[in-house]
Amino acid sequence: MSEHESPRPLSVAVLGGGTVGSAVVRMLTEHAEELQARIGAPVEVTGVAVRDASKVREGIPSSLITTDAESLAASGADIVVELIGGIEQARSLILAAMAAGSSVVTANKALMAEDAATLYAAAADNGVDLSFEAAVAGAIPLIRPMRESLAGDRVTKVLGIVNGSTNYMLTKMDEEGVEYSDVFDEAMALGFLEADPTLDIGGHDAAAKAAILAQLAFHTSVTIEDVHCEGIASVTADDVRAAKDMGFVIKLLAVAERVDDGIIVRVHPTMLPRSHPLAAVRGSFNAVFVEAEAAGELMFYGRGAGGFPTASAVMGDLVTAARHRVTGGRGPGESIHGGLPVLDIGHARTRYYVNLDVADRPGVLASIAAAFAENGVSIQVVRQDGHGADAGLIVRTHMASDADLSRTVERLHELDTVREVLGVMRVEGEAGE
Amino acid sequence: MSEHESPRPLSVAVLGGGTVGSAVVRMLTEHAEELQARIGAPVEVTGVAVRDASKVREGIPSSLITTDAESLAASGADIVVELIGGIEQARSLILAAMAAGSSVVTANKALMAEDAATLYAAAADNGVDLSFEAAVAGAIPLIRPMRESLAGDRVTKVLGIVNGSTNYMLTKMDEEGVEYSDVFDEAMALGFLEADPTLDIGGHDAAAKAAILAQLAFHTSVTIEDVHCEGIASVTADDVRAAKDMGFVIKLLAVAERVDDGIIVRVHPTMLPRSHPLAAVRGSFNAVFVEAEAAGELMFYGRGAGGFPTASAVMGDLVTAARHRVTGGRGPGESIHGGLPVLDIGHARTRYYVNLDVADRPGVLASIAAAFAENGVSIQVVRQDGHGADAGLIVRTHMASDADLSRTVERLHELDTVREVLGVMRVEGEAGE
Numbered sequence: 100m101s102e103h104e105s106p107r108p109l110s111v112a113v114l115g116g117g118t119v120g121s122a123v124v125r126m127l128t129e130h131a132e133e134l135q136a137r138i139g140a141p142v143e144v145t146g147v148a149v150r151d152a153s154k155v156r157e158g159i160p161s162s163l164i165t166t167d168a169e170s171l172a173a174s175g176a177d178i179v180v181e182l183i184g185g186i187e188q189a190r191s192l193i194l195a196a197m198a199a200g201s202s203v204v205t206a207n208k209a210l211m212a213e214d215a216a217t218l219y220a221a222a223a224d225n226g227v228d229l230s231f232e233a234a235v236a237g238a239i240p241l242i243r244p245m246r247e248s249l250a251g252d253r254v255t256k257v258l259g260i261v262n263g264s265t266n267y268m269l270t271k272m273d274e275e276g277v278e279y280s281d282v283f284d285e286a287m288a289l290g291f292l293e294a295d296p297t298l299d300i301g302g303h304d305a306a307a308k309a310a311i312l313a314q315l316a317f318h319t320s321v322t323i324e325d326v327h328c329e330g331i332a333s334v335t336a337d338d339v340r341a342a343k344d345m346g347f348v349i350k351l352l353a354v355a356e357r358v359d360d361g362i363i364v365r366v367h368p369t370m371l372p373r374s375h376p377l378a379a380v381r382g383s384f385n386a387v388f389v390e391a392e393a394a395g396e397l398m399f400y401g402r403g404a405g406g407f408p409t410a411s412a413v414m415g416d417l418v419t420a421a422r423h424r425v426t427g428g429r430g431p432g433e434s435i436h437g438g439l440p441v442l443d444i445g446h447a448r449t450r451y452y453v454n455l456d457v458a459d460r461p462g463v464l465a466s467i468a469a470a471f472a473e474n475g476v477s478i479q480v481v482r483q484d485g486h487g488a489d490a491g492l493i494v495r496t497h498m499a500s501d502a503d504l505s506r507t508v509e510r511l512h513e514l515d516t517v518r519e520v521l522g523v524m525r526v527e528g529e530a531g532e
Numbered sequence: 533m534s535e536h537e538s539p540r541p542l543s544v545a546v547l548g549g550g551t552v553g554s555a556v557v558r559m560l561t562e563h564a565e566e567l568q569a570r571i572g573a574p575v576e577v578t579g580v581a582v583r584d585a586s587k588v589r590e591g592i593p594s595s596l597i598t599t600d601a602e603s604l605a606a607s608g609a610d611i612v613v614e615l616i617g618g619i620e621q622a623r624s625l626i627l628a629a630m631a632a633g634s635s636v637v638t639a640n641k642a643l644m645a646e647d648a649a650t651l652y653a654a655a656a657d658n659g660v661d662l663s664f665e666a667a668v669a670g671a672i673p674l675i676r677p678m679r680e681s682l683a684g685d686r687v688t689k690v691l692g693i694v695n696g697s698t699n700y701m702l703t704k705m706d707e708e709g710v711e712y713s714d715v716f717d718e719a720m721a722l723g724f725l726e727a728d729p730t731l732d733i734g735g736h737d738a739a740a741k742a743a744i745l746a747q748l749a750f751h752t753s754v755t756i757e758d759v760h761c762e763g764i765a766s767v768t769a770d771d772v773r774a775a776k777d778m779g780f781v782i783k784l785l786a787v788a789e790r791v792d793d794g795i796i797v798r799v800h801p802t803m804l805p806r807s808h809p810l811a812a813v814r815g816s817f818n819a820v821f822v823e824a825e826a827a828g829e830l831m832f833y834g835r836g837a838g839g840f841p842t843a844s845a846v847m848g849d850l851v852t853a854a855r856h857r858v859t860g861g862r863g864p865g866e867s868i869h870g871g872l873p874v875l876d877i878g879h880a881r882t883r884y885y886v887n888l889d890v891a892d893r894p895g896v897l898a899s900i901a902a903a904f905a906e907n908g909v910s911i912q913v914v915r916q917d918g919h920g921a922d923a924g925l926i927v928r929t930h931m932a933s934d935a936d937l938s939r940t941v942e943r944l945h946e947l948d949t950v951r952e953v954l955g956v957m958r959v960e961g962e963a964g965e
Contacts, residue, residue: 122826126684126685126826130684130686133686133751133869133870134684136751136867136869137683137751137864137867137869232681238824238826238827238830239830240673240677240681240682243673243676243677243680243681244673244676244677244681247676247851247852248665248673248676248677248845249673249844249848250570250848250851251559251563251567251844251847251848251850251851252844252847252848253563253566318566318570376812376833379809379812386831391671391844393555393559393840393841393844393847394671394672394834394835394841394844394845395671395834395835395838395840395841396833396834396835397671397672397832397834398819398833398834399673399830399832400829400830400832400833401827401830401831402827402828402829405828407825407826407827407828408826408828410826411684411685411824411826411827412681412827413684414684415680415681415682415683415684415685417684418680418683418684419680419683422864426861426862427860427861427862428856428859428860428861428862429859429860431570431855434569436566436569436570437566
């Protein structure tokens with residue numbers, strides 16, 4: 100730069116001063132020289148909007164702190180980083196920022212899953228960038244590969260472990276054979292679950308991420324309302340043991356798939372063969388497995404949450420948006436040319452695991468097999484365990500539609516040979532029929 | 533587009549009509565509508581340069597075929613895709629293309645590992661894009677995440693399985709306990725190795741990729757000459773068995789790491805704990821494990837080779853370069869602001885496995901332990917096996933420098949208690965001391 104006039108510094112306004120916001124400000128300060136080399140101009144933080152100005156925030160000079168998020172968002176900074184979360188306020192701040200000509204980097208999965216269209220439209224109208232790498236799977240570069248690296252390919256299916264808390268809980272159940280209620284209590288005590296734990300355990304956090312992944316995979320408008328969502332509270336130690344015996348592991352998966360006449364997006368506990376790359380993703384790690392026509396099978400693995408991991412993703416977006424300010428150009432906008440219908444869960448086809456408590460008498464298997472056959476569900480494996488009061492039967496099916504399987508389960512409830520339907524779970528990741 | 537004037541079609545010239553070139557042309561044709569939606573303009577193939585025009589090439593209309601690569605490269609197409617490989621001709625074609633104002637997408641690892649600087653300089657001089665996602669790990673989005681997603685973070689270490697043929701061979705040795713010579717013969721017979729198999733088994737293919745990964749990870753100029761390279765021909769069934777017994781697996785790793793005063797780039801057979809994410813990468817799959825200061829541990833997994841997987845990576849680069857033609861902007865250029873010295877392998881510090889054939893008499897362990905101690909190498913585990921002519925000793929060390937370990941091995945050769953040094957291998961991926 101010595102021979103040239105110094106380039107204009109780029110301004111960055113940060114909305115939110117929590118762990119991620121603090122980490123972003125620290126990285127902008129501590130890596131200033133490297134960032135300038137990569138961007139072609141220095142970067143300057145012009146303010147950090149917080150709710151409580153009295154709280155000391157490591158790495159954020161108090162002179163930058165403001166409680167007036169509205170004014171900071173609309174200040175016309177080159178880049179506004181939105182880390183407040185939630186829907187209403189975040190949306191209005193982002194729209195104000197874009198109206199003022201700022202490119203926006205956000206980690207807001209809830210907003211991107213509920214109303215991406217409004218944000219994309221505002222970005223296009225104002226000629227600014229909208230990027231959101233941190234919204235799904237934290238530090239893992241995933242949104243950019245989906246939007247750009249796979250832009251010339253066709254994605255057919257996405258399977259993701261995108262909620263670290265539930266993966267931690269399911270890993271613990273798998274490793275220690277304990278009941279759901281025990282790991283739930285421990286996860287709450289350790290602070291691994293959100294204040295409202297239903298966001299995690301009910302699958303709603305994963306569903307928001309599934310909606311975003313489906314948008315990008317299928318170039319189709321998808322919101323969280325389109326996602327079929329089941330949480331992990333129904334997973335029992337018995338299911339985990341049965342899965343283990345069969346060489347499977349239970350994971351809460353976010354699934355987005357292209358089917359003949361549309362797409363299906365779903366979140367639910369799933370049995371995966373232990374040989375599947377996602378089966379080895381343990382503890383609080385996240386991973387997303389992508390199948391594409393030309394690329395084949397891909398997997399992206401890493402930390403899904405945490406201040407610095409999330410900040411790493413924000414910083415990557417920030418550098419790209421900043422480079423666009425210096426060299427021109429824009430990131431990709433909304434891609435909805437796919438325009439595929441989102442189909443009801445009844446159309447989903449998977450294999451199934453069904454765990455039954457049955458009467459111990461001759462003819463039981465025949466009556467149960469008939470219930471499956473009558474509803475068009477073909478049985479792959481049956482295993483009978485125990486006797487008398489402990490008589491149990493585990494059925495694994497071939498590919499069946501969710502609608503057919505649901506009718507089968509209704510019928511099983513009616514049979515007097517079935518004392519109880521103990522567990523029903525989808526199976527993914529096996530070789531095709 | 534109906535209300536607007538049709539945008540000018542973008543022209544693409546493809547140099548090379550092999551499996552990747554054919555796949556690229558087919559994808560450009562078959563996905564034309566989607567690509568136009570993503571790019572904002574239609575894309576037109578203006579020619580495919582081949583060596584032998586008489587060969588029938590699936591998916592390439594004969595009217596596009598030319599044997600005059602020079603004229604096609606210099607034709608001023610919006611984008612030139614270089615798939616010819618090798619150094620001299622490819623470099624001169626790429627420089628001619630850039631001089632004519634074309635952005636270049638290349639899969640040429642050899643050239644990027646030998647002379648990236650010349651290509652980057654020409655791209656900057658001519659204001660065009662240079663992208664090369666397909667040069668490392670085929671279909672896996674890796675170059676873009678390294679150049680862009682991690683642009684605000686600091687990478688500390690990269691560990692990659694980047695050669696599918698050798699990973700296939702090592703997986704086979706691990707699963708079946710067979711000798712290297714057997715899997716070599718099989719891999720040759722199956723056509724899994726290059727015509728000159730030393731490129732794969734000698735580690736040179738992996739070394740080229742290691743150089744490219746090191747360039748991007750450390751923002752430093754690195755060429756293949758800087759890479760310490762050892763192949764897999766010395767790996768024995770005995771090493772594989774010993775690794776297995778200790779809970780490890782042997783992989784050919786490309787390693788690029790930041791050390792105190794520089795970087796080290798190396799390719800060699802490595803023992804990894806079976807719990808490491810890379811240990812589960814089997815057969816011909818590739819994966820790259822990245823450690824970054826803020827992001828923590830990341831892994832990228834997928835197909836490292838093959839016509840369509842490689843074409844997927846080329847297409848992603850092509851869409852980005854095409855979008856830049858429509859909306860302005862440029863991809864990142866050469867990033868060498870790190871300017872770190874590349875250190876000699878003697879400075880590398882890892883743990884080691886040493887397998888010795890020893891005399892079966894008292895005092896053997898004492899003399900061997902002394903050889904390690906005298907050279908400053910601390911022993912972590914020793915295991916003695918067998919008796920008499922079969923007496924063996926396996927040593928695993930704590931962290932030691934390559935220089936200290938080499939001196940230790942020299943000393944072991946001199947001891948009359950050591951009949952033979954059967955194997956020496958680096959160990960990666962364990963928890964720090």
